[in-house]
Amino acid sequence: MNRVVITGQGTINALGRSVAETQDAMREGRCGIGPLDFRDVDRLSIRIGGQVRDYDAEDHFNRQQIALYDRFTQFTLLSAREAIAQSGLSFAGDLAARTGVVLGTSGGGLNTQDENYRSVYEDGKNRVHPFVVPKLMNNAAASHVSMEYNIKGPGFTVATACASSNHAMGLAYQLIRGGSADAVVTGGSEAMLCFGGVKAWEGLRVMSKDACRPFSANRNGMVQGEGAAVYVFESYEHARARGADIIAEIIGFAMSSDAADIVMPSKQGAARAMSGALRDGGIAPEQVSYINAHGTGTAANDKTECAAVADVFGAHADALMISSTKSMHGHAIGGTGAIELLACTMALREGVIAPTIGYEEPDPECALDIVPNEARDAKVDVVLSNAFAFGGFNAVLALRAV
Amino acid sequence: MDVRNKVIEIIAEQAVMDVEDVKPEQSLDDLGIDSLALVESIFAIEEAFDISVPFNANDPGSGEFDISSVGAIVKAVETLVVEQG
Known part of the structure; x- marks a missing residue:
């Protein structure tokens, strides 16, 4: 391989x-x-x-x-x-x-x-x-x-x-x-x-x-x-x-289907995609320091996504950072995962975690470190990028610094 | 058009129930109306009365449009019909 x-x-x-x-x-x-x-x-x-x-x-x-x-x-x-x-x-x-x-x-x-x-x-x-x-x-x-x-x-x-x-x-x-x-x-x-x-x-x-x-x-x-x-x-x-400059390595990928609802997200489906990406890349949950969230800003997605992260990562969910750059560039639908991967390569290559801007009030159902409003310097080695679609199709990539 | 009867007809259709089984004190939960059916109901109400209903599915419970029960919805629609009529 x-x-x-x-x-x-x-x-x-x-x-x-x-x-x-x-x-x-x-x-x-x-x-x-x-x-x-x-x-x-x-x-x-x-x-x-x-x-x-x-x-x-x-x-x-x-x-x-x-x-x-x-x-x-x-x-x-x-x-x-x-x-x-x-x-x-x-x-x-x-x-x-x-x-x-x-x-x-x-x-x-x-x-x-x-x-x-x-x-x-x-x-x-x-x-x-x-x-x-x-x-x-x-x-x-x-x-x-x-x-x-x-x-x-x-x-x-x-x-x-x-x-x-x-x-x-x-x-x-x-x-x-x-x-x-x-x-x-x-x-x-x-x-x-x-x-x-x-x-x-x-x-x-x-x-x-x-x-x-x-x-x-x-x-x-x-x-x-x-x-x-x-x-x-x-x-x-x-x-x-050929001596190319390597920006980052892709180390894992998983897809899952909710088989549930045409618009409502599923915690199980999201969790299966994240844990699948970890398994695919042979990654221990504790190695993941940053997740670029799907984070759409809807009531349903954000609480479901946070619950799925908590399920997959257990106690480590409180130690990792998770942010949604949709707060800055909006939800670019079929192009959004690609634009958001730039936050992942920035984290891996430059040690800067993109913030979730527009954050005003804590939500007990989204009680993770969402890197509110200001970017943060942090050395990270492994990151995930989440995407959860209408129709219940989920896809999560795992990347590593090189 | 009688607002009450029309609203109940719309809700009954979404709940797949007979009109006479829909009571004013019932909540949407009681009637088994989920978020998609609620959005469709709001759309049907807007089309039926040619009004605009202030409703955001991210926060259906609070906001200007009271959906706590069938009776509350009827009352809210009556108000909107007067305001926007």
Whole structure:
């Protein structure tokens, strides 16, 4: 079985247009959530989000590319560019065939769907642009990464709602570990902040109108974000042989299904995914110093997640740190696990734990060290990253400092 | 439209019960209405009366809209219909 390491990372999200900007924001506990800015926002009751603001596609892509790249694809390509450049890899010959691309998204080209439905239903047009289908499809982002970088091995897209990118990264890890690939470009992207995207979420009545305050007793719901994060996962041998800079090692992964409710989280399902990741990586619970929480800021998730952590870690639950960076970048749905993994690599590499901002009141049902409001310096060796999706699909990654 | 009858009809449908078996003193728990059924009930009430109900599923118990019993919901809807009518 091959060891698997991260040799490149890239992102664009509400906190920044690069890994450095994003991690600086996490270190400073800066909030990227603000008033939403898009057409018809005045018809929404939820008007805040973690939007990538002042973004102009034309700054990055030409007209022909924009005709094919939905916003979620653009975010993916910008993140992939940063990650692949950092890795120093170029994909030709055998390496091209031994490299894969596995990305997560939930909504895929939702902006493209929204714009074109509006055009035919509201504006009464009877013709849409010829590239609507290849632009909106969920695998468009992964396909364009493959084409842009000549990646010719396994390629596919994973859609498990809020756990999409954790599932994608977990599968990328397994592909390399099992010998099916030497490198995989992986992570996830989401661009759901448009009228139809937010209107649908409003219906569930789980969104906050003012702030995302995970684990705080006065939390009142989730805040949606958008963006992408992309990584280069590579076999340790391959990375070492070429003298690559190794950011962190992936050492465990587990998935579980609640088989219970379509929206309510399950303590057992979450606990099975966390303990599964520990078992997969041969990790003793006491080795884990930090967990990047799913931490959505809903009443149900946060208390269920804390109870699951307490079940898995026992007395050690009180010694470890757990934070939710969704308080800063919002819940980027299918891209969120990838963006949140940046908090894990920052913890492992720089010894800085990203805070849970917006924390105001202790909740006895979330009585863990949630690193409130301010980042903390701490040397950590092993971390987990949690993602628990609607539909009851859970995916947890374990990482170690190298 | 009679607010009381319509609200009870909506709640009865979510509870999969006959209208005459839904009593004002009953709570949503008594009727077996879970969080998803509650969100659907609120939606049906908004559509039926063309009102906006202040309700956040993260904190269903407190807030401006009293859901402690069927009778309380009827009263709260009556108030909203007057306010927003």
